[in-house]
Amino acid sequence: MSNFTLASARDALKAKKISSKELTTAYIKAVEAARPLNAYITETPDKALEMAAASDARLAKGEGGALEGLPLAIKDLFCTKGVRTTAGSKILGNFIPPYESTVTANLWKAGAVMLGKTNLDEFAMGSSNETSASGPVFNPWRDGTKKLVPGGSSGGSASAVAGDLCLAATGTDTGGSIRQPAAITGIVGLKPTYGRCSRWGIVAFASSLDQAGPMTKTVRDAAILLGSMASIDPKDSTSTDLPVPDYEKALEGGIKGLRVGIPREYRMDGAPPEIAALWDKGAEWLKAQGAEIVEVSLPHTKYALPTYYIVAPAEASSNLARYDGVRFGHRAKDVKGITDLYEKSRAEGFGLEVQRRILIGTYVLSSGYYDAYYARAQKLRTLIARDFTEAYTQCDVLLTPATPGPAFGLGENSDDPVAMYLNDVFTVTVNLAGLPGLSVPAGLTAGGLPLGLQLIGKAFDEGTLLRAGLALETAANFTHKPANWWSAS
Amino acid sequence: MSVDRDTVRRIAKLARLAVPEERLDQLAGELNGIFTWVEMLNEVDVTGVPAMTSVVAQKLKWRVDEVNDGGQAQALMANAPAHEETFFVVPKVVE
Numbered sequence: 200m201s202n203f204t205l206a207s208a209r210d211a212l213k214a215k216k217i218s219s220k221e222l223t224t225a226y227i228k229a230v231e232a233a234r235p236l237n238a239y240i241t242e243t244p245d246k247a248l249e250m251a252a253a254s255d256a257r258l259a260k261g262e263g264g265a266l267e268g269l270p271l272a273i274k275d276l277f278c279t280k281g282v283r284t285t286a287g288s289k290i291l292g293n294f295i296p297p298y299e300s301t302v303t304a305n306l307w308k309a310g311a312v313m314l315g316k317t318n319l320d321e322f323a324m325g326s327s328n329e330t331s332a333s334g335p336v337f338n339p340w341r342d343g344t345k346k347l348v349p350g351g352s353s354g355g356s357a358s359a360v361a362g363d364l365c366l367a368a369t370g371t372d373t374g375g376s377i378r379q380p381a382a383i384t385g386i387v388g389l390k391p392t393y394g395r396c397s398r399w400g401i402v403a404f405a406s407s408l409d410q411a412g413p414m415t416k417t418v419r420d421a422a423i424l425l426g427s428m429a430s431i432d433p434k435d436s437t438s439t440d441l442p443v444p445d446y447e448k449a450l451e452g453g454i455k456g457l458r459v460g461i462p463r464e465y466r467m468d469g470a471p472p473e474i475a476a477l478w479d480k481g482a483e484w485l486k487a488q489g490a491e492i493v494e495v496s497l498p499h500t501k502y503a504l505p506t507y508y509i510v511a512p513a514e515a516s517s518n519l520a521r522y523d524g525v526r527f528g529h530r531a532k533d534v535k536g537i538t539d540l541y542e543k544s545r546a547e548g549f550g551l552e553v554q555r556r557i558l559i560g561t562y563v564l565s566s567g568y569y570d571a572y573y574a575r576a577q578k579l580r581t582l583i584a585r586d587f588t589e590a591y592t593q594c595d596v597l598l599t600p601a602t603p604g605p606a607f608g609l610g611e612n613s614d615d616p617v618a619m620y621l622n623d624v625f626t627v628t629v630n631l632a633g634l635p636g637l638s639v640p641a642g643l644t645a646g647g648l649p650l651g652l653q654l655i656g657k658a659f660d661e662g663t664l665l666r667a668g669l670a671l672e673t674a675a676n677f678t679h680k681p682a683n684w685w686s687a688s
Numbered sequence: 689m690s691v692d693r694d695t696v697r698r699i700a701k702l703a704r705l706a707v708p709e710e711r712l713d714q715l716a717g718e719l720n721g722i723f724t725w726v727e728m729l730n731e732v733d734v735t736g737v738p739a740m741t742s743v744v745a746q747k748l749k750w751r752v753d754e755v756n757d758g759g760q761a762q763a764l765m766a767n768a769p770a771h772e773e774t775f776f777v778v779p780k781v782v783e
Contacts, residue, residue: 633743
């Protein structure tokens with residue numbers, strides 16, 4: 200079972216070599232056995248079996264959607280009707296949505312089976328999955344016997360895919376939350392163009408940056424899953440009116456003549472030599488398949504992270520104002536009046552990192568500081584986006600490292616918020632510019648931990664991005680798997 | 689400009705977050721670390737640069753101004769911490 204990809208399981212189901220019930224039962228067992236990884240917050244085995252039975256009935260009649268009978272894991276940031284959705288926060292600890300997010304509704308319509316809801320950093324704020332109210336997630340990969348984080352914020356989804364606890368998973372990415380965990384758990388992660396997947400029904404973090412995307416074992420699987428996640432949605436006013444292309448078909452044709460840009464500003468001082476070496480190797484792999492390598496410049500790169508840490512907390516402080524202990528979510532007891540109710544409910548319900556970001560956001564939006572911080576950051580964002588527009592006059596995709604290093608130990612970056620934020624140094628520019636980014640597993644460190652490379656595409660050109668990703672994947676031939684230490688049997 | 693404990697107290701009030709007195713200094717230190725780091729943005733000349741208002745080149749969609757949802761008062765109550773019939777219950781607001 201663990202050898203299945205989304206594509207091969209789909210083909211096996213269509214050919215009736217296996218039933219969705221068999222497949223789903225096997226994954227339910229794997230999920231149960233892997234509880235030490237803490238990848239899932241909520242397991243939904245009964246719902247999964249019910250959905251699998253319905254899929255088998257459709258498949259028996261020769262019917263069924265693009266994902267018919269395929270068991271998936273859903274980041275616990277997507278609202279799922281009747282199934283608890285916590286956003287990794289105590290404040291939503293008992294929240295049961297009366298509605299379904301558009302992305303998950305699209306998946307169920309395509310026939311997919313839900314195994315459960317995966318762990319994440321609280322409100323998707325973090326790069327290590329250590330800020331979750333449901334506790335940290337462990338990376339299936341270890342450094343010897345030392346446990347490591349899976350990255351974040353989509354750490355549970357990354358761990359579930361890497362540990363074979365689902366065929367594929369959904370993630371969301373605001374500054375790197377799909378691509379960074381994908382890279383350091385050895386899987387594929389795709390953040391689509393802003394507007395490609397509906398944000399409706401996804402718990403909001405920073406609305407101008409948030410985007411849902413697939414986390415999968417292969418580039419082909421990412422193409423398949425994106426094809427069902429993406430849609431045009433009247434419920435999200437920023438959902439773009441472009442038909443969803445056949446991404447799997449877009450994988451064909453090779454990369455002969457593709458111009459691959461290497462942004463010189465991504466060569467960071469003090470970065471581990473392994474990262475730079477892998478990046479060079481990636482460029483050689485693409486060149487060997489007929490791509491043309493072009494050096495380009497993205498001059499405002501170093502301003503991206505500080506810009507992000509103004510824009511994202513500003514939007515978060517505004518979005519999280521809705522958690523007031525009145526209409527839903529945690530409510531403090533023994534309060535003196537309505538203001539006390541708000542202040543105590545929020546203080547009790549939000550974890551420390553979320554509170555820190557709310558305070559940053561409130562400060563940069565407050566009277567007297569708005570122009571100095573928020574307005575300036577939005578201008579920097581224009582400059583960062585212009586860098587990409589300029590670079591794309593010379594190339595079709597960009598190749599960069601995905602992360603500044605491999606998975607790290609628990610607590611290793613917790614003392615200094617800025618040190619933790621640096622994990623997203625290569626990914627955050629892409630969100631600020633609204634572009635699609637793809638992380639592909641490309642190699643191992645000397646210590647045997649996975650590293651990824653990132654490809655960045657033009658807006659709404661996921662097809663070219665995935666085709667380049669397939670070329671990278673083929674050359675890297677990353678077949679390493681973590682040894683199973685987490686299940687007792 | 690440096691963030692002190694009074695500033696943290698003020699923004700915590702604006703954000704409706706109860707922050708205990710003993711955490712103010714630590715938070716001031718953390719926020720100062722972050723704000724010192726973002727000061728590098730002042731190196732950039734942004735004269736004449738428009739602030740970004742939309743990340744994709746698409747105008748916000750318009751729709752007809754008509755009721756297309758609603759009548760779900762019961763469903764709205766399902767997650768309410770306290771309610772009576774279809775009213776949210778809160779502490780006394782007006783004396």
